[in-house]
Amino acid sequence: MRTIRSRLLAIGAMLALAVWQLIPTNVTQRVRDATTGRMKDTTIRRVPINLGLDLQGGIHLALEVDPSKGPVPDCADAIQRAEKVVRTRIDEFGTSEPVVQIQGRCRLIVELAGEKDPARAKSIIQRTAFLEFRITDMKNLFRDALPGIDKALERAGVRASGQGAPAASVTQLFGTDTGKAKGKAPKTPKGKAAAKDTTDLNAPGPLSSLLFQGQVPGEYLVPEEQVPVAESLLARPDVQRLMPRGIALEWGTEVLSRAGRSYRTLYAVEDKPIITGEYLQDAKATREQLTNQSVVNFWLSRRGGRIFERETGRHVSDYMAIILDGRVQGQPPIIKSQIGQRGLIELGAKPLQDAQDLALVLKAGALPAPLTIIEERTIGPSLGQDSIRDGIRAGIVGVALVVLIMVTYYRLSGVLSVAALALYVVFTLAGLAGFGFTLTLPGLAGLVLSVGIAVDANVLIFERIREELQHGKLVRTAVDEGFLHAMSAIVDSNVSTALTAFILYLVGTGPVQGFAITLIIGIAASMITAIFVVRTFYMIWLDRRPDMATLSV
Amino acid sequence: MIRLFANANYDFIKWRRWAYGLTAAIIIPGFALFLVRGLNYSIEFTGGTLIQVQTAEPVGPERIRGALDAAGIRDAEIQQFGAVNEYVIRARLGRADAAVEGSTETTAAAVDSALARSLGPAPEHYKILRTEAVGPKVGRELQGKAFLAILFSFIVTLVYLAVRFEWRFGLAAVLATFHDILTTIAFIRYLDLEVSLVVVGAVLTMVGYSLNDTIIIFDRVRENLRKFRRQNLYEILNLSINETLPRSVLTHGTTMATTIALVLLAGEVLRPFALVMTFAIFTGTFSSIYIAAPLLMYIEKRWPGEDARGARALRPAGSVPLTPPPSPGGGGGSEVRSKAAV
Numbered sequence: 001m002r003t004i005r006s007r008l009l010a011i012g013a014m015l016a017l018a019v020w021q022l023i024p025t026n027v028t029q030r031v032r033d034a035t036t037g038r039m040k041d042t043t044i045r046r047v048p049i050n051l052g053l054d055l056q057g058g059i060h061l062a063l064e065v066d067p068s069k070g071p072v073p074d075c076a077d078a079i080q081r082a083e084k085v086v087r088t089r090i091d092e093f094g095t096s097e098p099v100v101q102i103q104g105r106c107r108l109i110v111e112l113a114g115e116k117d118p119a120r121a122k123s124i125i126q127r128t129a130f131l132e133f134r135i136t137d138m139k140n141l142f143r144d145a146l147p148g149i150d151k152a153l154e155r156a157g158v159r160a161s162g163q164g165a166p167a168a169s170v171t172q173l174f175g176t177d178t179g180k181a182k183g184k185a186p187k188t189p190k191g192k193a194a195a196k197d198t199t200d201l202n203a204p205g206p207l208s209s210l211l212f213q214g215q216v217p218g219e220y221l222v223p224e225e226q227v228p229v230a231e232s233l234l235a236r237p238d239v240q241r242l243m244p245r246g247i248a249l250e251w252g253t254e255v256l257s258r259a260g261r262s263y264r265t266l267y268a269v270e271d272k273p274i275i276t277g278e279y280l281q282d283a284k285a286t287r288e289q290l291t292n293q294s295v296v297n298f299w300l301s302r303r304g305g306r307i308f309e310r311e312t313g314r315h316v317s318d319y320m321a322i323i324l325d326g327r328v329q330g331q332p333p334i335i336k337s338q339i340g341q342r343g344l345i346e347l348g349a350k351p352l353q354d355a356q357d358l359a360l361v362l363k364a365g366a367l368p369a370p371l372t373i374i375e376e377r378t379i380g381p382s383l384g385q386d387s388i389r390d391g392i393r394a395g396i397v398g399v400a401l402v403v404l405i406m407v408t409y410y411r412l413s414g415v416l417s418v419a420a421l422a423l424y425v426v427f428t429l430a431g432l433a434g435f436g437f438t439l440t441l442p443g444l445a446g447l448v449l450s451v452g453i454a455v456d457a458n459v460l461i462f463e464r465i466r467e468e469l470q471h472g473k474l475v476r477t478a479v480d481e482g483f484l485h486a487m488s489a490i491v492d493s494n495v496s497t498a499l500t501a502f503i504l505y506l507v508g509t510g511p512v513q514g515f516a517i518t519l520i521i522g523i524a525a526s527m528i529t530a531i532f533v534v535r536t537f538y539m540i541w542l543d544r545r546p547d548m549a550t551l552s553v
Numbered sequence: 554m555i556r557l558f559a560n561a562n563y564d565f566i567k568w569r570r571w572a573y574g575l576t577a578a579i580i581i582p583g584f585a586l587f588l589v590r591g592l593n594y595s596i597e598f599t600g601g602t603l604i605q606v607q608t609a610e611p612v613g614p615e616r617i618r619g620a621l622d623a624a625g626i627r628d629a630e631i632q633q634f635g636a637v638n639e640y641v642i643r644a645r646l647g648r649a650d651a652a653v654e655g656s657t658e659t660t661a662a663a664v665d666s667a668l669a670r671s672l673g674p675a676p677e678h679y680k681i682l683r684t685e686a687v688g689p690k691v692g693r694e695l696q697g698k699a700f701l702a703i704l705f706s707f708i709v710t711l712v713y714l715a716v717r718f719e720w721r722f723g724l725a726a727v728l729a730t731f732h733d734i735l736t737t738i739a740f741i742r743y744l745d746l747e748v749s750l751v752v753v754g755a756v757l758t759m760v761g762y763s764l765n766d767t768i769i770i771f772d773r774v775r776e777n778l779r780k781f782r783r784q785n786l787y788e789i790l791n792l793s794i795n796e797t798l799p800r801s802v803l804t805h806g807t808t809m810a811t812t813i814a815l816v817l818l819a820g821e822v823l824r825p826f827a828l829v830m831t832f833a834i835f836t837g838t839f840s841s842i843y844i845a846a847p848l849l850m851y852i853e854k855r856w857p858g859e860d861a862r863g864a865r866a867l868r869p870a871g872s873v874p875l876t877p878p879p880s881p882g883g884g885g886g887s888e889v890r891s892k893a894a895v
Contacts, residue, residue: 373686398811401811452807453762456800489773493769496764497762500764503705512754519758
């Protein structure tokens with residue numbers, strides 16, 4: 001009895017763990033807003049199983065450095081730069097979780113699930129990197145302009161309420177300020193009185209309430225969740241008009257964590273660069289032995305050196321933002337003295353990795369690596385949905401047939417194995433979700449196929465039990481012997497299938513790897529259910545009816 | 554209670570020559586065809602462009618051919634794919650353009666504009682459902698990888714078998730599996746199925762499945778060799794096959810049920826995979842009974858094991874002289890199995 005209880009507990013625990021993995025969770029997705037064309041965050045609820053591109057539609061690109069546009073001395077180095085560049089552009093893709101990774105040494109893989117416009121995606125990826133150094137807003141011109149922008153927004157915010165995303169965000173902000181405005185804003189969409197009301201509130205303005213002053217002049221921190229709101233506010237033409245002359249805003253790449261909240265950096269910088277990447281020649285990260293500091297050395301061309309010398313001479317003690325493709329990289333360093341052809345950026349106690357990243361950014365601007373697409377797969381979302389529908393339909397029919405065969409042939413024992421099969425499906429899906437593997441179309445086929453193979457272990461056991469019964473053994477002995485004797489065959493056969501699946505995983509690409517993974521997880525799950533779970537069912541059954549003379553098998 | 558082939562007592566081994574003939578009749582013409590025409594490799598392997606389009610009305614492949622011809626895209630293959638208004642256009646890379654990376658991508662764009670000119674503008678008149686453009690380099694790499702995969706799976710299963718069984722059993726199992734690969738290639742050639750990486754995956758899965766099937770019969774052979782000291786190998790093989798026959802039929806049935814459901818319902822993309830898998834299950838079961846078991850007998854005859862029962866295998870059962878009690882160790886294949894608690 002105690003073994004039955006502990007077995008049931010173990011099964012219950014496994015089931016609970018599996019179900020817990022499959023509970024729909026809130027997933028934040030960045031999607032393109034249909035009306036404004038900007039990216040925004042939305043939260044959706046879904047079962048946390050990753051679907052491959054072949055099931056949800058999307059673009060898979062494999063890129064290499066284009067050798068036809070000049071010799072590539074070190075492709076691994078060039079592809080690292082390219083990866084850095086593509087990463088900085090990640091927000092431009094119309095997709096939630098873009099995959100950008102280096103495969104092997106010299107190949108870049110970009111996967112954009114749900115992206116519908118391959119031409120646009122390709123142009124974003126293949127665009128040449130643009131690096132520039134710009135002085136930050138040392139005179140705080142932007143901060144001084146903020147009250148005016150706030151006022152304009154407040155005036156416009158109410159007038160524009162009910163007119164799409166930006167206005168709605170403003171209303172929401174008022175809502176967080178006072179209960180009074182919260183109640184009023186939706187009721188009076190066009191009322192001039194309401195506009196006056198909000199101006200009179202004298203609360204922090206719609207934009208300035210989102211910004212926190214950073215450590216460097218011109219640096220602001222925006223709470224991560226407010227970034228889309230801030231973006232949409234800053235994009236408004238009336239805000240653009242009020243921006244101080246000669247100042248532009250650029251987002252940073254860094255996400256800072258302060259007191260449990262994460263912030264994105266926003267920089268007010270001069271709109272003209274003091275120098276651009278074309279004058280840069282090389283950059284290198286090192287760790288100074290004496291001071292134990294990470295530093296990045298960079299070299300400019302002769303002409304670049306002259307320009308840089310002049311500009312840095314004018315801007316000693318100013319902060320210089322390093323901007324790659326419109327994204328400020330890291331925190332802007334201060335210009336300590338006039339710099340010529342050779343410069344040095346000190347990163348202090350920061351790890352060498354940071355310095356290497358920065359060197360990569362500088363090199364990306366200096367030595368653009370033109371990429372060529374060597375493989376492209378685009379799957380339309382409708383095709384993916386069709387595949388899922390067909391796959392599920394085939395799965396249901398296939399599993400129904402297996403259930404039919406098992407129940408008619410093995411009767412009550414067949415029912416036990418079908419119950420175990422249900423657990424098997426849950427375990428396999430939970431395995432995919434829990435380990436974060438991706439379900440692909442061949443994976444779906446593997447899942448269906450493995451249901452057919454999964455019952456093999458039960459067939460082996462049941463046949464053995466039948467044989468033992470035929471030899472005149474008692475029911476209880478026959479069950480014990482049946483499980484015992486079927487064991488070696490089950491282990492052997494499953495191991496051999498798992499081994500081939502593992503090889504397939506090693507050499508395969510995306511969809512095929514999905515197949516291999518599903519097969520391997522399926523084999524593991526089927527071993528657990530067919531042997532352990534069915535055995536437990538038998539134990540309970542025999543425990544209830546100890547005097548059972550015949551077995552329904 | 555339904556019992557299929559319970560207490561069956563068929564003389565499977567007797568039919569081995571017929572089985573050889575049957576499988577030779579499948580393999581030899583298939584291979585002749587394979588040598589002459591090769592296999593229909595997918596663009597993953599050859600490099601090239603594949604475009605799946607859905608037209609608003611079923612225009613027929615000729616219309617699409619015309620559209621492509623007008624745009625100067627000559628050597629593309631056009632195939633109706635599943636539904637009447639869906640087509641797949643394939644342009645494999647020739648030798649001439651194999652040197653140029655990136656040319657596959659321009660082909661996709663050229664096909665798109667050719668269709669737009671002939672059928673009318675995109676979303677209303679036709680829709681591109683899927684594009685694959687594979688450069689020659691990726692194709693070559695994949696060929697190498699697929700070859701390696703098959704090679705590795707052989708080596709790994711061989712090592713596994715060597716550990717679990719005596720080498721005679723292992724050799725018979727591997728040869729039977731090799732036979733399955735040959736028949737499957739012949740099958741792929743007969744139906745002119747497209748060989749994609751997923752189909753290679755099916756072949757590898759088949760290797761696992763077929764080996765699995767053989768192992769289960771051999772496992773029983775090993776057990777019966779220990780149990781029945783007086784029978785010769787011929788009888789033991791037959792006995793073991795008959796004893797495991799219900800299992801073979803049942804598992805065959807359940808697995809086949811799922812693969813046939815995949816063939817019929819899972820859509821055009823998976824169909825080659827599902828067809829190969831269905832055939833693989835058939836050939837895997839067949840070879841375990843008719844190829845692996847007789848092979849084991851021949852191997853035992855050629856290189857007899859310790860108690861040399863294989864040597865007497867081909868003699869009629871009745872004339873077997875009484876054997877002295879065998880040494881406790883028995884044949885190499887009969888080590889004590891671990892009685893793992895279930």
